Amino acid sequence: MKSSRLALSLTFGLGMAMSITAVPAAAAPAPADRLPASIAAYAGSAEDKANTRAFFEAVMESALAKQKTAGAQAVTVVYDASRAPSFATEIARSAQIWNSSVSNVRLVSGSNADFRYYEGNDSRGSYASTDGRGNGYIFLDYRQNQIYNSTRVTSHETGHVLGLPDHYSGPCSELMSGGGPGPSCTNAYPNASERSRVDRIWAYGLSAFQKEAVATR
Numbered sequence: 001m002k003s004s005r006l007a008l009s010l011t012f013g014l015g016m017a018m019s020i021t022a023v024p025a026a027a028a029p030a031p032a033d034r035l036p037a038s039i040a041a042y043a044g045s046a047e048d049k050a051n052t053r054a055f056f057e058a059v060m061e062s063a064l065a066k067q068k069t070a071g072a073q074a075v076t077v078v079y080d081a082s083r084a085p086s087f088a089t090e091i092a093r094s095a096q097i098w099n100s101s102v103s104n105v106r107l108v109s110g111s112n113a114d115f116r117y118y119e120g121n122d123s124r125g126s127y128a129s130t131d132g133r134g135n136g137y138i139f140l141d142y143r144q145n146q147i148y149n150s151t152r153v154t155s156h157e158t159g160h161v162l163g164l165p166d167h168y169s170g171p172c173s174e175l176m177s178g179g180g181p182g183p184s185c186t187n188a189y190p191n192a193s194e195r196s197r198v199d200r201i202w203a204y205g206l207s208a209f210q211k212e213a214v215a216t217r
Contacts (some may be wrong), residue, residue: 060131075105075202077134077161080113082098087140087154091117094155097188098162104202105134105162115161117154128160132201136161148179149186156188163201164194 081091095107114134125144132135138157145153156178160166170177172185175194179185190198 012078030084030189052119074103075134077107077115078103078110078113079107080111080116081109081110082115082116084138084140086119086142087117087145087150089149090145090154091138093151094135094158094188097151097155098158098198099191101190102162102198102202104199126157128157132160132163134161148183149188151188152186154188155190157197159194162198164190 168180172181173189
């Protein structure tokens with residue numbers, strides 16, 4: 001990655017927030033009769049509100065840096081999907097979804113990446129370790145993606161990289177509701193509010209995050 005995650009990196013999709021110091025290694029799929037905690041983790045936990053506030057507080061510290069270099073133009077965020085070959089289609093589709101949904105940030109594939117995708121087994125499920133400003137990595141869990149719509153999972157985790165927190169109590173039409181609506185939900189698109197939120201984040205930098213942080217308290 002071009003940028004260090006430092007202490008600003010938070011993990012979303014686990015039902016908890018933490019600093020990450022190691023990148024997960026890919027592993028073989030788990031036996032079919034094993035359903036890890038990832039299935040429940042994608043539907044949220046009691047720590048959601050605290051996580052949301054911590055996410056915005058961390059992101060506020062780094063919100064202006066990338067915006068200053070981009071000026072008034074859309075910010076380009078480069079991703080590398082080479083370490084998640086099983087999800088190449090879903091990752092490409094998620095990038096298309098976000099690029100067609102927002103105008104102030106654009107996702108492009110490349111080797112000199114701001115963030116990367118990985119795949120493997122993790123009992124915590126899929127998650128994003130990110131500063132919410134296009135840096136970090138996304139881990140895609142095999143079993144969780146067999147239960148939930150894989151493109152929705154990938155697009156949801158990508159939403160974290162773009163600055164959105166989890167909101168598991170939301171409806172299926174809300175992308176960041178994640179697994180809250182259950183496995184039958186296949187919507188992989190952000191709703192109007194989420195699209196507007198991402199555009200505000202990448203257009204106005206710190207001031208937008210300050211307003212969002214107040215709104216989540």
